[in-house]
Amino acid sequence: MDWNRARGAERRGELKGNLERASNMGRGAAVWLVALLLCAVLPTHTPHALPSAEILDDEHVVASSGVSSLNIAFSNGPNQDESVTGIKALTFSVAGTGTLDSILIEISTDESAWTTVVNLTSTPWMYPFDTTNEANDTYILRASGWDSDAEGFTIASSGWFNITNQVPVITTFTVLNPDAGTGQSLSDRAWFNIDSQATLSFRWGASDDDLKQATLANVPGPGTPATDGPTSLTYGWDWSSGNMSEGIWSPRLTVYDDSGLSNTSTLFIGIDRTGPSIGSVTVGDGAAWQQSGTVTVDGLLSSASDGQGAGVASVDYALNGASWTSTTSDSISLTLAEGVHQLSLRATDRVGNTGDITTVPVRVDATAPVGISWVVDELTTSRIGPANVSFIAEDADSGIDNSSSYIQYGFDSNGVGETPDLSGRWLTMGVNGLSGQVGLSSWATKSRQHLMFRAVLVDEAGNSFTTQASSYQILPGLDLFWNISETNVDRIVVRPGEQTGNITITSVLESNEDYGGSVIVRLETAPADRSASVDWTVMETRNLPAGVLSNSSETIIWQYTVPNAGQFDLRLVIDFADVIDEYDEGNNNNYLVVTGASLDAPGLVPSFAPSILLIVLVGFALSLLQRKTRD
Numbered sequence: 001m002d003w004n005r006a007r008g009a010e011r012r013g014e015l016k017g018n019l020e021r022a023s024n025m026g027r028g029a030a031v032w033l034v035a036l037l038l039c040a041v042l043p044t045h046t047p048h049a050l051p052s053a054e055i056l057d058d059e060h061v062v063a064s065s066g067v068s069s070l071n072i073a074f075s076n077g078p079n080q081d082e083s084v085t086g087i088k089a090l091t092f093s094v095a096g097t098g099t100l101d102s103i104l105i106e107i108s109t110d111e112s113a114w115t116t117v118v119n120l121t122s123t124p125w126m127y128p129f130d131t132t133n134e135a136n137d138t139y140i141l142r143a144s145g146w147d148s149d150a151e152g153f154t155i156a157s158s159g160w161f162n163i164t165n166q167v168p169v170i171t172t173f174t175v176l177n178p179d180a181g182t183g184q185s186l187s188d189r190a191w192f193n194i195d196s197q198a199t200l201s202f203r204w205g206a207s208d209d210d211l212k213q214a215t216l217a218n219v220p221g222p223g224t225p226a227t228d229g230p231t232s233l234t235y236g237w238d239w240s241s242g243n244m245s246e247g248i249w250s251p252r253l254t255v256y257d258d259s260g261l262s263n264t265s266t267l268f269i270g271i272d273r274t275g276p277s278i279g280s281v282t283v284g285d286g287a288a289w290q291q292s293g294t295v296t297v298d299g300l301l302s303s304a305s306d307g308q309g310a311g312v313a314s315v316d317y318a319l320n321g322a323s324w325t326s327t328t329s330d331s332i333s334l335t336l337a338e339g340v341h342q343l344s345l346r347a348t349d350r351v352g353n354t355g356d357i358t359t360v361p362v363r364v365d366a367t368a369p370v371g372i373s374w375v376v377d378e379l380t381t382s383r384i385g386p387a388n389v390s391f392i393a394e395d396a397d398s399g400i401d402n403s404s405s406y407i408q409y410g411f412d413s414n415g416v417g418e419t420p421d422l423s424g425r426w427l428t429m430g431v432n433g434l435s436g437q438v439g440l441s442s443w444a445t446k447s448r449q450h451l452m453f454r455a456v457l458v459d460e461a462g463n464s465f466t467t468q469a470s471s472y473q474i475l476p477g478l479d480l481f482w483n484i485s486e487t488n489v490d491r492i493v494v495r496p497g498e499q500t501g502n503i504t505i506t507s508v509l510e511s512n513e514d515y516g517g518s519v520i521v522r523l524e525t526a527p528a529d530r531s532a533s534v535d536w537t538v539m540e541t542r543n544l545p546a547g548v549l550s551n552s553s554e555t556i557i558w559q560y561t562v563p564n565a566g567q568f569d570l571r572l573v574i575d576f577a578d579v580i581d582e583y584d585e586g587n588n589n590n591y592l593v594v595t596g597a598s599l600d601a602p603g604l605v606p607s608f609a610p611s612i613l614l615i616v617l618v619g620f621a622l623s624l625l626q627r628k629t630r631d
Helices: 002-021 028-038 610-631
Strands: 069-076 086-098 100-107 115-120 124-129 138-146 152-157 161-163 170-176 190-191 200-207 211-217 235-237 247-249 252-257 261-266 267-269 295-296 312-319 325-326 331-335 339-349 356-365 370-376 387-394 406-411 436-437 450-458 464-466 470-473 481-482 500-513 519-527 537-544 553-561 567-574 589-596
Touching: 069 100, 069 138, 069 152, 086 100, 086 138, 115 124, 170 252, 170 261, 200 211, 200 252, 211 331, 252 537, 295 356, 331 470, 387 406, 387 450, 406 436, 481 567, 500 519, 500 589, 519 553, 537 553
Parallel strands: 190 267
Antiparallel strands: 069 086, 086 124, 100 115, 100 138, 138 152, 138 161, 170 200, 200 235, 211 252, 247 267, 252 261, 295 331, 312 325, 312 339, 339 356, 370 387, 387 436, 406 450, 450 464, 450 470, 481 500, 500 553, 519 537, 519 567, 567 589
């Protein structure tokens, strides 16, 4: 008994030494070292951990310490020079006597460094070795079995074998007959213009030494195509879901092999049955009307949109109902006559869908506006407040742009020229377009000056025209005149002489406004048959005092004696020296006619014919008056 204990201690000492020599082993050997350390301090019958790699022999079957009577071997394992793929089932045969507690399986490429595959601790002694977890290379497996009875190891190793796993290589994955694109990327999606009952044909190919099957997912419509394989491979699907709706998809091909390896590839496809729409194109400079008959229309393609579809390919255009013309350019140039034209546009996408027609008006006006006339309030020194001014103009096509057109004005001394000389420049009349006001604090200081106007006309197309200057004189507000209807003579035919030739002239002097100043009036006469060299003779001059026209009217009685036989012209004159500044100097004279009858030939006298006509008119008036009285 003591000898047995001494022998157990000796064995534990040997194991401890072995563990120290294996301190630099890999991760799997480190586990066994811990187990050996535990066994060193336990009784000799306690199960022991597996030994380090350094105590294992390179032979296929080696007994540890020559004590264990167990022998293990790979009954199903990699053979020398065997090519292994996928999962390899490792099984072991056990012979001899003893108790097998565990089998540590390790793998190495050079037998200097070992990597733990698995530690089997119970029957059945088998393991499904997944070679896909290892890189393709040449390997050897080592199995270390622990015999708890002998507290020793039995070791077996496989032959050198090759792991030759091959991930399937997808050589092709495509969809047949797209209307546009290839489907190989998001930017080159394969587009189809198909109905809901159509079929999509997918084709695939792969390279692998043990190809098994393939699946297709993420396809249009409900459902998913059946798996291709594993019994036989057709390398494609003709997919018809019965409900191919518009949209985009990313069909995914997954290829599997018998080694459990797989690979995937993705296509990018779309279904588009809707035509694109035309957006907002730019006509010319973007204004409603164009000045030039050569008009460029921009944004045909860039403004068109196909939504989530295949994309716009071209745009058709037609002018005023003419035939369609197709273009792939973003702009077109049109040569048009003046007037309003209708440009029809429609877009076609890459799979042949044509969108709705959009009509864009193109308006051309290359002619400047035409000025017609001015409308100006009466301008006098008596005006209180502003004077209204407007200009009438027309434009046959685009029309007058009142926001851009304006009136200019200025004061001028004589109303001649194109620049007002008193103002020195043209003044713009506010922002009221072709109507406005000229306001002054006092018009009284502007007598006889000229208010000049010109209009700058702009139409909606931008054509402009500046009118020539027009002038309006600012006249005095006061006007003196004879009341013609109440100014007359009591007789028109008399016998000449101091006793018989006297006539009475009744005149009414009026003013258009109350006038507080004095007025000089006079009576003048001249023979009716006078020559141009005969001047008027002043018969009487009267100086009417200030205030006589404060009520705007004054009656004046004149006496005149016809000196000789014949006709005489009488003239009543207001302000003969033009001292008073008046609105109308032309109405300051009033003319009358009297006749002196000849003493030698009673009846007719020289220049009497006009008086006979006057007598007839007077008789006719008296007849009408008498008739009215009888009625």
